[in-house]
Amino acid sequence: MLVQLDRTSPVPLYLQISSQIRKLILTGALPEGSRLPPQRELASTLGVNRTTVVNAYQELAADGLVDATIGRGTVVRATASPAQPVSPSPLPWAEVFSLRTRATCDPLIRDMMTLCARQDVISFAAGVPAPDLYPLDAFRMVVDEVLARDGRTLLQHCPTEGHFPLREWLAGRMTERGAHVSARNVLLLAGSQQGLDLVTRLLLDPGDIVITESPSYLGVLQVFRAAGVRLLTVPLDEEGMRVDLLEQILARSRPKLIYTLPTFQNPTGVTLSLERRYQPLALAQRYQVPILEDDPYGELRYEGTPVPTLKALDRYGHVLYLSTFSKMLFPGLRLGWLAAPEPVVERLALIKQLTDL
Known part of the structure; x- marks a missing residue:
């Protein structure tokens, strides 16, 4: 089986492998029942990591072209033959993609999630809980209760801003933690990653400066790079962001946004000290720049006194607060929220409805 890799191409190697094998299957060069080379053997032949071949074979399995069974290996399925002959000159899709999407071709996060889904992998690279810790019976009871009470409403479309009772609850929860917001300040999201994308589209143009x-x-860096912005970075120490250096950067540049994970920072885990939390707020006021506070892990404190969020300490309305239920409940829920001034929420909702009703 001939597979040729172009290591200068932006297309990931595993996609190059799966694409070429897919073509061999669909053209009949690899007929029904053909056994693909063992993963280690093909990896050695191509000079790639075994994980690359594993991911390629998983792509083929997801397309329904192959079956992988213990003892038999990976075999071309009987249903793999196309209903119609494949064109000898298929559309070169990679050449049709927009310039913006070509800048988003890094598959690292997707590959990480693919590996995490495997039963034989315990991942320390992704922020996901152990599946056997989920209280399934409790979740089932809650779902049954909610469907019995509000099912006819919840199964319909809701306003783009999200289900109002949940927005009210989140506003109350944030107020309990010192951030005084109302339901009108809360926008529900399909996970915090969507919030990062929406805020980027709202505030940033190519060439703008963002401080991180x-x-x-990693996920926000990919969003920013895809938007074509310039990144200026501030180092961390044991108390979090070096706010003294932040002031120096603000004094010599004109950033459009400060992005920070002040509580259990990703990837270091460090928490910005209470003493330092006031300075970014004062600087944001002085230089008139918004702060995007990303707080996916704030509820996961097991000891010590919780530190107030920047949003709770903000007296000027400069902080956009982003959080998610993915860490405190389960990532498959795909539910997050953003708290911001009403004009920001209104504009973000208009952007959100373009891709997610």
Whole structure:
């Protein structure tokens, strides 16, 4: 089986492998029942990591082209033959993609999630809980109760801003923690990653400057790079962001946004001290720049006194607060929220409805 890799191509190697094998299957070069090379053997032949071949074979299995069974290996399925002949000159999709999407071709997070889904992998790279810890019976009872009470309403479309009773509850929860917001300040999201994308589209144009911590969350770095913005970074120490250096950057540049994970920072785990939390707020007021506070882990404190969020300490209305239920409940829920001034929520809702009613 001939597979040729172009290591200069932006297309990931595992997709190059799966694409070429897919073509061999659909053209009949690999007929029904053909056994693909063992993963280690093909990896050795191509000079790639075994994980690359594993991911390629998983792509083929997801397309229904192969079956993988213990003892038999990976075999071409009987249903793999196309109903109609494949064109000898297929559309070169990679050349049709927009320039913006070509900048988002890094598959690292998707590959990480694919590996995490495997039964034989315990991942320390992704922020996901152990599946056997989920209280399934409790979740089932809650779902039954909610469907019995509000099912006819919840199964319909709701306003783009999200289910109002949940927005009210979140506003009350945030107020209990010192951030005085109303339901009209809360926008529900399909996970906090959607919030990062929406805020980026709302505030940033190509060439704009964004300040982040160094290191920072991989997912937001990908969003910013796809938007074509310039990143200026502030190092961390044991008390979090070096706010003294933040002031120096603000004094010599004109950033459009400060992005920070002040509580249990990703990936370092450090928490910005209470003493330091006031300075970014004062600087944001002085230089008139908004702060995006990403707080996915704030509810996961097991000891010590919780530190107030930047949103709770903000007296100027400069902080956009982003959080998620993915860490405190389960990631498959795909539910997060953003708390911001009403004009921001209104504009974000208009952007959100373009892709997610």
